[in-house]
Amino acid sequence: MAANETVSERHLLGIETRRKVLGDAHVDRAEMASTDFDRPFQDLITEAAWGAVWSRPNWTKRERSIVTIALLAALGHDEEVAMHVRATVNTGATREDITEALLHVAIYAGVPAANRAIRTAKQVFDALDAKEVA
Incomplete structure (x- = not known):
């Protein structure tokens, strides 16, 4: 401001x-x-x-989270996808929700966009899982 x-x-x-x-x-x-x-x-x-x-x-934060991840994935914004996948810890969107959203991305925005986003989400999940184990 x-x-x-x-x-x-x-x-x-x-x-x-x-x-x-x-x-x-x-x-x-x-x-x-x-x-x-x-x-x-x-x-x-x-x-x-x-x-x-x-x-x-x-909409709930969960619903907004799912839509946001799908839109960012469709546009190829990997860093933002990662940030919003991490945020699902706070929004309540599940890994299954993200899977479904990225399947939609594959059909409506293209397989390469979904493939990149899936790779990004997997990296985030691996990092989150490693923190849970530590």
Whole structure:
């Protein structure tokens, strides 16, 4: 936010929702890495994506998570797929949900897009499983 702007209710709701979905550690890292250059972008996604869309009451966080993973996979955004697969720990989307979403990606957006996303999800699951064992 610019120095002369006040924080809107939607922005505050966005921060709360972003923390619920991605976790405090992720959001804290993003805020610490933010600079004057990208702070306006961080403010935009906090208010628009997290405050205006993810905070809507019509779908559950699980449903939004599934759709988001499918869309990101279809677009080939591997880092974002990984981030949102990690977030399923907080949203309640299951591995079976992700499998079903990626099957849809294969049919509607192409096998290569789904294959990349499956590879990415497997890497995330391997890392999550390793943490559980440790």
